[in-house]
Amino acid sequence: MLDEIENARFASDIILDESSYYIAADKYLLQYDLFTDELVNTIEIPGIRKIAVDDNYIVVTRGEYLMSFDSYIQVYNKSTLALEFEISNAELNYTTEGVAIKDGIAYIAVNNGFNFGLEVGMIAEIDLAGEMLTNLVDLGANGNNPDNLMLDGDNIY
16 A cells, blocks of 8 residues: 655654554554554644554654654554553653553653754653553663564564
């Protein structure tokens, strides 16, 4: 399938699920039917970057040059695209990028990458069932600006 997403400067992620695939494109989260390629749902999420799907959730990371948001991590219902919960910037005030999910925990690359010269390096752990940030892992002095995350067994890369 080929589709043009109007008013989107770029697409930054795509993820497949049981009967849908989801695309993060500039400021949109789009849901398509996996078998017909029909656009099922679209919502606007300024600064959307990466997405991951787990059970009933879509985890969204956010960041944008010269923009601030009330939340840099949001979690949506995968069927309706309704916002389920978010981690407020009072808890985590840095832009985010890569996301991977294992056993109901979302691991998110925290980089502050859109604030040049002020980058950080952390992995946020979000308990999806508990709807909360449970841990921040500091990647140390050489771990600034993480972008992509991948899981292999029990290892995060």
